[in-house]
Amino acid sequence: MRMTDPCTDASTTDTSARRRVPTGLPGWVRAVLRFVRTTLIIFAKFVLAAWLVLAVYYSNLPWPWARFALAAALAAFAVWALCISNRRATRTVFAVVYVLVVFWWIMIPPSHHRPWRPEVAVLPRAIIDGDRVRMEGVRNFEFRDRDDFTERYETREFSLDHVTSLDLFVSYWAKGPVAHTFVSFNFDDGTPPLCISIETRPEVGEGFDPIASLFKQFELIYVVGDEHDLVGSRASHRDEEVFIYPLRTEPEGVRRLLRVYLERINEIYDRAEFYHLLKNNCTINIVRYANTAGRGGRFDFRHVFNGWIDRYLFAAGWVDTSIPFEELRRRAWITEIAKAAAHAPDFSSRIRASHTP
Numbered sequence: 001m002r003m004t005d006p007c008t009d010a011s012t013t014d015t016s017a018r019r020r021v022p023t024g025l026p027g028w029v030r031a032v033l034r035f036v037r038t039t040l041i042i043f044a045k046f047v048l049a050a051w052l053v054l055a056v057y058y059s060n061l062p063w064p065w066a067r068f069a070l071a072a073a074l075a076a077f078a079v080w081a082l083c084i085s086n087r088r089a090t091r092t093v094f095a096v097v098y099v100l101v102v103f104w105w106i107m108i109p110p111s112h113h114r115p116w117r118p119e120v121a122v123l124p125r126a127i128i129d130g131d132r133v134r135m136e137g138v139r140n141f142e143f144r145d146r147d148d149f150t151e152r153y154e155t156r157e158f159s160l161d162h163v164t165s166l167d168l169f170v171s172y173w174a175k176g177p178v179a180h181t182f183v184s185f186n187f188d189d190g191t192p193p194l195c196i197s198i199e200t201r202p203e204v205g206e207g208f209d210p211i212a213s214l215f216k217q218f219e220l221i222y223v224v225g226d227e228h229d230l231v232g233s234r235a236s237h238r239d240e241e242v243f244i245y246p247l248r249t250e251p252e253g254v255r256r257l258l259r260v261y262l263e264r265i266n267e268i269y270d271r272a273e274f275y276h277l278l279k280n281n282c283t284i285n286i287v288r289y290a291n292t293a294g295r296g297g298r299f300d301f302r303h304v305f306n307g308w309i310d311r312y313l314f315a316a317g318w319v320d321t322s323i324p325f326e327e328l329r330r331r332a333w334i335t336e337i338a339k340a341a342a343h344a345p346d347f348s349s350r351i352r353a354s355h356t357p
Helices: 010-022 027-057 063-083 088-106 231-234 251-270 282-292 305-318 325-332 337-339 347-351
Strands: 125-129 134-139 142-145 148-150 153-159 162-170 180-187 193-202 221-227 241-246
Touching: 010 231, 010 251, 027 148, 063 088, 125 193, 142 180, 142 231, 148 241, 153 337, 162 251, 162 305, 180 282, 193 251, 193 282, 231 337, 241 325, 241 337, 251 282, 282 305, 305 325, 325 337
Parallel strands: 134 221
Antiparallel strands: 125 134, 134 153, 142 148, 162 180, 162 241, 180 193, 193 221
């Protein structure tokens, strides 16, 4: 089977491929190697051109028409430089343009000063004094619908010495290998659980866009809130399927993890950061901070495809393994419980009842 790269001269590609394929191999092996090499070249050119065009389209140019026009012009130029022209000068110009766009993209700064949606308008901040923490900007909205709510931010105080356990929430907006994950830190002195969700910080009129999130279109926020808000709104008003998994951890490890979270919350408060779908998102950061706090374990593909993170936790022994996984997942499903307990004062204990011995 032979495949010709449409972005290079056919005779040149064939001759070049023949030179790079070791002689003395069976003909079918050489054909396969040429096919693989040509496919990789085509894929590399496509990725280069796609990144260039999307980086300009999602750039910080203030005029949408200008971004679109420049991106279209660069797309046409990339096709010409990589697929039609064989002149060295043309590809040199393309390389120079590429470097300039990369430099421009790197210099795009994040900001705390944008017209934020009210759900993410207030950044939390932790004031730490020994083991005592005063958390400002704790969100506790009263939701009547997804976009109809009473805004309420609170200041809460708690002691790190009373942190005892950690729960992981997995929330699905659609069936599949991708979900949203967030955590709650639990206390043994009657303090309500402290729920922390790592999210994008959209502006008014914006919604989440996975491609845009790869190109500096969303800042990062750590939403610190009450479980009535963060858990209840997803189950009752965002039509998400929510699961809760108590994690098998030692209290000291949970305290170290919370300290890592508090440090990051304050860093974000002082200096804006961009959210990134693959590098700076909910699950990757949870794993990263768990590593900092002393977690042992390697990277797993389910850290990216986090809709399967519960299977990873079960296989790694981070959740209850005394029962089959399917039974654990059945107990973890709290969507209907959260809906029924929406305004109940014992909301947090009710969503945990199925895991209570």
